[in-house]
Amino acid sequence: MITASSPYQLLPELPAWEFDALKESIRRHGVLLPVVKDELGTTIDGHHRERACRELGLVNYPIMTLAGLSKAEKRDHALLLNLVRRKLTRKQLREIIAAEIRRTPELSNNWLGGILGVSKNTVAAVRTQLEEAGEVVKLTSFKGRDGKQHPVAKIITHRATHADRARLALAALGKDAPRKTLELRLAERRVRKKERLSRVVQDYERPQGDETARLFHCRFQELEQVAAIEPGSVDLVLTDVPYDLDFVQQAAELGKFAARVLKLGGVLSTYTGVINMPGMLEELSRHLTYRAVAFSSWSGEGPVLHQLQCVTQATPILIFSNGPWVRTTRWYNDFHNTTGEQEWHPWQKQLADVEHWLTAFSDEGDLVCDPLGGGFTTALASARLGRRFVGCDCEERNVAAGQQRLREFA
Numbered sequence: 001m002i003t004a005s006s007p008y009q010l011l012p013e014l015p016a017w018e019f020d021a022l023k024e025s026i027r028r029h030g031v032l033l034p035v036v037k038d039e040l041g042t043t044i045d046g047h048h049r050e051r052a053c054r055e056l057g058l059v060n061y062p063i064m065t066l067a068g069l070s071k072a073e074k075r076d077h078a079l080l081l082n083l084v085r086r087k088l089t090r091k092q093l094r095e096i097i098a099a100e101i102r103r104t105p106e107l108s109n110n111w112l113g114g115i116l117g118v119s120k121n122t123v124a125a126v127r128t129q130l131e132e133a134g135e136v137v138k139l140t141s142f143k144g145r146d147g148k149q150h151p152v153a154k155i156i157t158h159r160a161t162h163a164d165r166a167r168l169a170l171a172a173l174g175k176d177a178p179r180k181t182l183e184l185r186l187a188e189r190r191v192r193k194k195e196r197l198s199r200v201v202q203d204y205e206r207p208q209g210d211e212t213a214r215l216f217h218c219r220f221q222e223l224e225q226v227a228a229i230e231p232g233s234v235d236l237v238l239t240d241v242p243y244d245l246d247f248v249q250q251a252a253e254l255g256k257f258a259a260r261v262l263k264l265g266g267v268l269s270t271y272t273g274v275i276n277m278p279g280m281l282e283e284l285s286r287h288l289t290y291r292a293v294a295f296s297s298w299s300g301e302g303p304v305l306h307q308l309q310c311v312t313q314a315t316p317i318l319i320f321s322n323g324p325w326v327r328t329t330r331w332y333n334d335f336h337n338t339t340g341e342q343e344w345h346p347w348q349k350q351l352a353d354v355e356h357w358l359t360a361f362s363d364e365g366d367l368v369c370d371p372l373g374g375g376f377t378t379a380l381a382s383a384r385l386g387r388r389f390v391g392c393d394c395e396e397r398n399v400a401a402g403q404q405r406l407r408e409f410a
């Protein structure tokens with residue numbers, strides 16, 4: 001008998017002795033093969049494992065949550081997974097093949113054979129019987145496989161509460177879920193980012209007056225004109241350049257810009273890439289005085305510099321002054337990060353990190369500029385620490401998101 005208690009429980013119930021053996025194995029060793037569910041929590045594969053867990057009172061067992069499969073793909077998945085594992089009698093197998101031919105007669109024998117894990121000749125033999133019995137019409141053309149494997153988004157969890165979170169995260173991500181195996185925390189971070197970005201409903205608004213934080217949509221090469229920044233009016237340029245080698249071409253312009261807008265003794269502090277650092281140093285030193293290198297560090301894995309097989313655990317920060325060093329505040333040249341915020345921009349810096357450098361190189365009431373705003377962490381840190389801010393980004397949605405971020409803080 002073929003049961004239908006779930007749309008994907010397509011095979012006969014296990015005989016009692018086989019189910020008891022499975023249950024005993026789970027009692028002794030736990031669930032070794034994850035139960036497979038979709039993003040709605042419907043079980044695709046592993047009904048017997050689930051039933052055994054229920055009867056044993058086990059709530060935490062491995063679950064693989066899949067997202068992005070059509071109903072037909074879920075059925076195919078369930079069938080193939082079950083058929084290759086289960087020892088069916090010849091009669092049971094033919095019954096399942098017949099059920100699938102009746103359901104989708106237009107699929108070629110080859111395709112159905114692939115789904116069911118049997119040869120196309122076996123499917124053809126069952127089809128002939130059904131045609132002869134008048135149960136399906138004889139077709140002259142069939143739909144073949146498209147040959148494509150559709151990758152799906154997957155999260156594997158080991159606790160019931162985590163499986164619920166995986167389901168919610170995948171449902172919330174919908175089409176935006178990357179088609180690969182994801183870590184639960186990474187998926188949840190993507191959901192938060194999606195939610196935040198979807199809250200950016202308003203367009204970028206050009207600042208009108210002398211607000212304490214002014215964010216502009218323009219290239220930094222135009223910022224002085226667009227924002228009417230007086231020469232020698234800025235206390236600190238605190239920024240974070242793109243880390244690719246191409247950006248070095250803009251470094252001389254950044255140095256010139258900073259030399260014009262900074263007060264005498266004002267500081268430029270920029271996070272930089274390990275690879276583009278020599279170019280950044282060379283270009284910025286043409287216009288400003290190099291003072292020190294500092295580090296923003298973290299524990300654990302970081303981006304890998306493949307040519308060097310180097311796992312990075314720190315980002316260098318180059319510190320320059322416009323003329324003499326006049327600051328008397330003592331500062332530490334390493335900030336160790338323990339968080340991983342990325343809700344507003346893919347290259348977003350940690351707020352505590354930015355606040356560390358802001359405190360080191362500026363005072364309350366000072367004017368701070370970030371000409372490469374990204375997620376505008378510098379603007380938020382300035383607002384929190386009582387500095388005035390002016391900055392820009394060449395991408396309008398970054399500026400709109402930055403304005404939203406400041407509105408949420410206010």
Ligand SMILES: C[S@@+](CC[C@H](N)C(=O)[O-])C[C@H]1O[C@@H](n2cnc3c(N)ncnc32)[C@H](O)[C@@H]1O
Nearest residue numbers: 219220240345347348349372374375377393394
């Ligand atoms: C590394 S990200 C900054 C990330 C930022 N520190 C944060 O915490 O979110 C650099 C930003 O510079 C912007 N950018 C690149 N070239 C630019 C230019 N010429 N003028 C203005 N913005 C530029 C990019 O759009 C990107 O958002």
